[in-house]
Amino acid sequence: MNSLKERIIADGEVLSGNTLKVDSFLNHRIDTGFVLEIGREFKKIFSDCDINKILTIEASGIAVSFATSQSFDFCPVVFAKKGAASNMGPDVYHASLYSYTRRADYEVYVSKKYLNKNDKVLIIDDFLANGDALNALIKICEQAGCELVGCGVVIEKAMQKGGEMLREKGIRVEALARVESMDAEKGIEFC
């Protein structure tokens, strides 16, 4: 998606610790018109797929998933919740993962009411690096017994191994921009 690559180059910041910050349009300040374009791009890529639910993880995945749902006939979005809110009840799927930006392990939960074996699920997230978040969502799909149609991520940091490991397992993973290398001085190169 060329407009996305241009936007990453114009507005992205490369920080130490292999961090690419795109919080000016994607995950702190949200450029909603542009995120709707991202949603339409996911629809183009997965246009051959029968999907009735989008699964994501709070908080950064919600806006992109909301936009993508609008291109998939407003199919429901379910977002996995971090930590156990007191009102979630015991009937949940759950998986644990490590957040590199928050430097802590945490559990994510999805109520069993909202995901089941009849669902055909597209997982959507903002970033794919080591694959921890997608792996947690995939585990939740396995627990639900639903059909995982594929995973769509806005930005893949292809120099990290998450995407490769998932594709080796036979999971369809599509990224709208794949970063090959990045450096605060030399800039960002795409695959």
Place this chain on the structure above:
Amino acid sequence: MNSLKERIIADGEVLSGNTLKVDSFLNHRIDTGFVLEIGREFKKIFSDCDINKILTIEASGIAVSFATSQSFDFCPVVFAKKGAASNMGPDVYHASLYSYTRRADYEVYVSKKYLNKNDKVLIIDDFLANGDALNALIKICEQAGCELVGCGVVIEKAMQKGGEMLREKGIRVEALARVESMDAEKGIEFC
């Protein structure tokens, strides 16, 4: 908003501890078409207002804010982040609040880059009960020196004091459904 009240009565669950659960359409499973209607309703209510930014709080406020932005010419959404992610940097506004569903205090942060004295801000959130979340967002607006145009919440639990306290301060607070009383057996009554 009658369709919202009907939806709350049909799908809402009243739990112990004064909790109203609407996670089947608003804040766990998201009915995106319906949430877009909610966004259009906020536009009707605040149609007389000049707004260039929507401020909300992760995670449940994001979908409603995204939808509302679409009715306000795609004005940017900024969501306050919970806890300090390692890549936020030191230039942030922040406020603390207590989460009743998570039973813990936490800090919320907004980068100074994305909110400033030239902004005319509409605060959007899913729930208003004791007003803790809105108060934190209002404090952040005060730190930024921006103009707070008003607050729009999907559901106000009017038997709690948050809305009353904010309105007494002269802040415009609009709720699409105001719950007067609720009981697991007797059901939900609106104001």
